[in-house]
Amino acid sequence: MAAIEARGITKRFDGGGGAAVDGIDLASTDGEFLVLLGPSGCGKTTLLRMIGGLEPPTAGDILIGGRVVTDLPPRARHIAMVFQSYALYPHMTVFNNIAFPLQAAKLPKETQKQKVGWASGILGIDHLLDRKPRQLSGGQRQRVALARALVREPNVFLLDEPLSNLDAQRRASARDELQQFQRRVGTTTLYVTHDQVEAMGMGDRIAVMDQGRIRQVGTPLEIYDDPADTFVATFLGSPPMNLIPDGASGLLFGFRPEHFVPASDATGDDAVRFPFHVHRTEYLGAERLLYGAVGETRTIARFPANADLPIHVGATSEFAVRRRDLKRFDRETGLRRDQIRGIG
Amino acid sequence: MSTSAQVVPVAAGVDRRRYWLDREGVLGPLLLLPTVVYIIALVGFPLVLAVLYSVSDATVGDQSLDFVGLRNFRAAIGDGTFRVALRNTVAFTLVSQLIVMLLANLLALVLSADFHGKRLVRFLVMLPWTTPVALGVLGWLWTLDNVYSPIDYAFRQMGLLGPSIGPLRVDNPVSDVVRWLGLGSVFGTGSNVLWLAQPALAQLSVLLVHVWRTLPLATVILLAGLTAIPQDVKDAANVDGAGFFRQLFYIRIPLLLPIMAVAFLYGIVFTFTDMTIPFILTNRGGPVDSTQVLASWAFIKGIEGGSLGEGAAVAIFLFPVMAGVAALMLRLARRTETS
Numbered sequence: 289m290a291a292i293e294a295r296g297i298t299k300r301f302d303g304g305g306g307a308a309v310d311g312i313d314l315a316s317t318d319g320e321f322l323v324l325l326g327p328s329g330c331g332k333t334t335l336l337r338m339i340g341g342l343e344p345p346t347a348g349d350i351l352i353g354g355r356v357v358t359d360l361p362p363r364a365r366h367i368a369m370v371f372q373s374y375a376l377y378p379h380m381t382v383f384n385n386i387a388f389p390l391q392a393a394k395l396p397k398e399t400q401k402q403k404v405g406w407a408s409g410i411l412g413i414d415h416l417l418d419r420k421p422r423q424l425s426g427g428q429r430q431r432v433a434l435a436r437a438l439v440r441e442p443n444v445f446l447l448d449e450p451l452s453n454l455d456a457q458r459r460a461s462a463r464d465e466l467q468q469f470q471r472r473v474g475t476t477t478l479y480v481t482h483d484q485v486e487a488m489g490m491g492d493r494i495a496v497m498d499q500g501r502i503r504q505v506g507t508p509l510e511i512y513d514d515p516a517d518t519f520v521a522t523f524l525g526s527p528p529m530n531l532i533p534d535g536a537s538g539l540l541f542g543f544r545p546e547h548f549v550p551a552s553d554a555t556g557d558d559a560v561r562f563p564f565h566v567h568r569t570e571y572l573g574a575e576r577l578l579y580g581a582v583g584e585t586r587t588i589a590r591f592p593a594n595a596d597l598p599i600h601v602g603a604t605s606e607f608a609v610r611r612r613d614l615k616r617f618d619r620e621t622g623l624r625r626d627q628i629r630g631i632g
Numbered sequence: 633m634s635t636s637a638q639v640v641p642v643a644a645g646v647d648r649r650r651y652w653l654d655r656e657g658v659l660g661p662l663l664l665l666p667t668v669v670y671i672i673a674l675v676g677f678p679l680v681l682a683v684l685y686s687v688s689d690a691t692v693g694d695q696s697l698d699f700v701g702l703r704n705f706r707a708a709i710g711d712g713t714f715r716v717a718l719r720n721t722v723a724f725t726l727v728s729q730l731i732v733m734l735l736a737n738l739l740a741l742v743l744s745a746d747f748h749g750k751r752l753v754r755f756l757v758m759l760p761w762t763t764p765v766a767l768g769v770l771g772w773l774w775t776l777d778n779v780y781s782p783i784d785y786a787f788r789q790m791g792l793l794g795p796s797i798g799p800l801r802v803d804n805p806v807s808d809v810v811r812w813l814g815l816g817s818v819f820g821t822g823s824n825v826l827w828l829a830q831p832a833l834a835q836l837s838v839l840l841v842h843v844w845r846t847l848p849l850a851t852v853i854l855l856a857g858l859t860a861i862p863q864d865v866k867d868a869a870n871v872d873g874a875g876f877f878r879q880l881f882y883i884r885i886p887l888l889l890p891i892m893a894v895a896f897l898y899g900i901v902f903t904f905t906d907m908t909i910p911f912i913l914t915n916r917g918g919p920v921d922s923t924q925v926l927a928s929w930a931f932i933k934g935i936e937g938g939s940l941g942e943g944a945a946v947a948i949f950l951f952p953v954m955a956g957v958a959a960l961m962l963r964l965a966r967r968t969e970t971s
Contacts, residue, residue, distance in 0.1 A: 342867050363873040375864035379886045388882075392873035436872070446871075 290353025290443040291476055292316045292339060297348035299334050299500075308334045310500035311348070316478065316493075321470050323491035324480045327523065331500040332480045333448055339478065340446050341365050353443055363392070368437035369446040372453065374429045376421040382408075382432050383417040389440040407439040410469070427458050434466075438473065445470070445477040451486060463489055484524050488512065496520045515615065518542070518622035527577065527588045531617065532562065539625055540617040545577070545590035547613035550599070554608035564589065564607040566599055582607075685934075685944035692938040704945035708933075713921045714946060717929040720835070721904060721950075724925065728842035729899040733892060735843070736850035737885075743851070744858045754855075761848035769912040772841050776827035776913070784824045793819040831922035834914045838923045841913060842903050849902075850895040857891030858884065893964055897957050904953055907931055926950055 292315070299309040309331040316322040324332040337343040339350050341362035349358045357365050368389070376385050383404055384391075390400040408414040411431040421429055430450060437445055451459045451466070467490045470477050481487055487494045488508040495505045496519075504516035515521035515529065521542050522528040530548065532541045541560070551561055564587060566580040571593065578589040578599060589607065591597060599605060616625045652658055686704055688697040708714045743754055760768060775782060787793035791807025794800065796817045810816060819825050828834050861884065869879045885892075907927035910917045916932060917924030926949055934943015 337867075340867075340871055342870060362867075362870040363875065367871060369868065369871045371864045371868060373862065373864045375862065375868035377865060377868075377883060388869075388874070389872040391882075392875070392878055436868075440873070 291318045291320070292322075292444055292478055293351040293354075294335065294339065295349045295351065297335065297338060297350065298346045299331070299338060299343065300346045307346070307500050309338065309345075312500075312502055314495055314502060314505065316476055319474045319476055321467070321477045321479065321490060321492045323487040323494045324478065324497055325484060325487040325491075325494050325523075326482065326497035328482055330497045332482075332497050335497070336446050336448055336478060336480045339444075340367055340369050365444075366440075366442055367444045367446055368440065368442035370430075370433045370437050370448065370450045372449040374421075374433040374450075374453070376429060376432055376436075378421050380420070381417065382413065382419050382421070382424070385421065385432055386417075386435045386439050389436065393440065403439050404435075407435040410438065410472075411435045426454050427462065430454065430462065434469070442475065445475050445479075447477060447479045449481055449483075450479075451481075452483070459486075466490065484526070488524070496523060498523070514624075515542070516624055518617050521615065521617070527590065529615075530582075530585075530587045532582050532585050532587065533619060537616075538619060540619050540622075541609075542615040542617055543609040543613050545588045547609050548587070548589040548607055549591075549609075550597070551606035551608040554610060558611045559608035560611060560614055561606055561608045562587075563604050565604040566601055568601055569599075682944045682947060685940045686948050688941050690940040690944075692935070692940060695940065700941070704941045705948075707942055708945045708949075713924055714929060716921055717917070717924040717926050717946075718949065720910075720923060721925040721927075724835075724839055724842055725900055725903045728839050728846065728903055729896055731839075731843050732847050732850050732899055733896060735847055736854050736895065737888075737892075739847070739851045740854035740858055741880075741884075743855055757851055758848045760844050761852075765845065765906075765908045766912060768845065769841060769909055772837070772844070773828075773913055776837050778824055778826050778829050781824065781827060783827075787819050787825065788823065791816050793817065793825060794823055795821050828914055829919055831919055834919060834923050838909050838913060841909050842906070845909070846899045846902055850899055853891060853895040853898070854888065857888045860891075861887050890964060890968065894961070897961050897964075900957050901954065904957075905950060 294312050294314045297309055297312045297314075298307050300307050312335060314322075314335075324335060326332045334343060338345045339352075341350075341357070341360060341364075345358065349356050351357065352365055352367065377388065380388070386404045386407055387400045390403055395403075404417070405414065408417060411434055413428060413431045413435060416424065416428060416432070421432065424432065430453075433450065447466075451462050454462055463486060470490075479486075479490065488511075491508060493505060493507055494511050496503045496511060498519050504511060504520045506514070511520060512524055515524065518531060518540065521531065525544060527545050529542045529544055532543075533539075534541050548562075548564070551559065554561075562582045564578075564580055564582055566578050568579045570577040570579065574593055576591050576593050576595070576597070578591070578597075580587055580589070617623065618625050653662075684697055687699060687701060689700045689703075690697055739757065743750065743757065763771075774780070784793060788802055789804065789806070791802055791804075791810040792815060794802060794817065796811070800823075807816075826833065827837050865883065865887075866879070869883045874882065905927055907925060910923045910925055911928050911931075914923040917928050926946060930943045930947040930950075932943075933946055934940050937943070
């Protein structure tokens, strides 16, 4: 087991203009499940590939287990990686796929067999060992890729969107399995995804990335409740956080759609009131969304589907947000202006 | 009164003949027709004709087909030159293609790496393939000339060829080193190697030109195959701890095998049926028929010698190999389609 650390990591591609990864400092703790979350093109996969040694950084250092590995090739880093495409060796059986890292390490045949048996047992694919990858379903392929990563008991797991090739239903259960699996083996894991549900559901901590920089690092709770800036505030949450410009202070008021309730439901004088003009409602089974505007700004409110709402489309009514659910952001920089927790 | 009683045809009033080309039953055969005509006229007919000629006594002067059974085949096999040609054809093809496979793998590996001037090198590697065979072979004819060969000249200047004593001995720093290494005059004390005048060297020359000629195509095919190996798979092998040779022998080459088979089969087709190289380079398969191949021998017998029947019989020997190669290619194509 070992912690991962990036120190001032920068990556510029030839002729690419700006930096794909721009001076990132990030450290995991030992055994942590750390998620890199960001929109596509934010540099999260590039960062992962640099940690894995597949891409040389332009500047900065990578440490694994406290040792600088920046100039070491991937095979010397004792890491395991699971790719979005799973990258199974198509001409090899499942057994040989899983045994490949062991063969490369020149372990005795008997040990190889034992370890493949152990890893495939954990992932429940021991009955598939004679098959070729093309004879497997997406979920089975993903388990083979995980078994191949697990079998050599690496210091670190690097996972690059390993669930994105599964259908929605399979993905939900795979998410659960993957997290349980990580808890069981306790290996430090760096997990790249653009899917906030995966990030929120699996990560011990989340590092939110945008344009080659880390915007915030924190637990899912910290990231969701206390976004460090307007990017994090609007990237997480579906629908995203509402941002209302405040004329008096020159700040942006941010609040989650589920915290935006009719003024009559807001108890005490702790609430900040807004006139909310409702344009349309959307019924989504478990919840109901109200689309509308506060002043000129598009605003969304969210309620459980069974909530009693005396709201009419086209009408304006008094809504409110509790003061502690209201976040303040600088209108120019987008940064938080009030007290927050967990900034990276 | 009732409107349901009257069934109105959907396309009433529309001339259905205007849409006859939209029907698959009409358009399909129509589009296939040129191919079918082409194959019958330029492949099927000559093949049937060749088979008919081979069992007849047809000559250039008298093309009437009088059946003579397998007489032409017996005559062909009984002929020493035919046996040399058959052996040469097989040997040139197999040896040259094995060399090509080896070199093409190396070249493709080098050319798939990133380096400055890669495009220029790729272009240069492709050149032999784009040159017309006859023109390329003429170039080699001059290069390997018995008297004026520039290779001989270079060898002479390096002291590898020519007298090591006497007034004609070449003396320069390079030849001094060569002689010091004990390589003085390794290619003989005469003034020329005589590439095309000695049977063994002439065969080697033909072989080399075959390699020169088919290497570019094989390289490009393998290069395409290498590029088709997903980057993720190479990355995974890297992370899994495989070094260069393990990746080469356990990942790249196995994944490249189907593509290598395609390049190999193409190479076989081109070298097995070639007659241009011995015809031009060694002046019709010389010296003394030592570089004769089936295609050139069939031409010499059938067209120049005028005995169409015997020429056809010789050429028919190409058929089983070509049919086998074609079948293998189709199988490979089908496998790629289904996987």
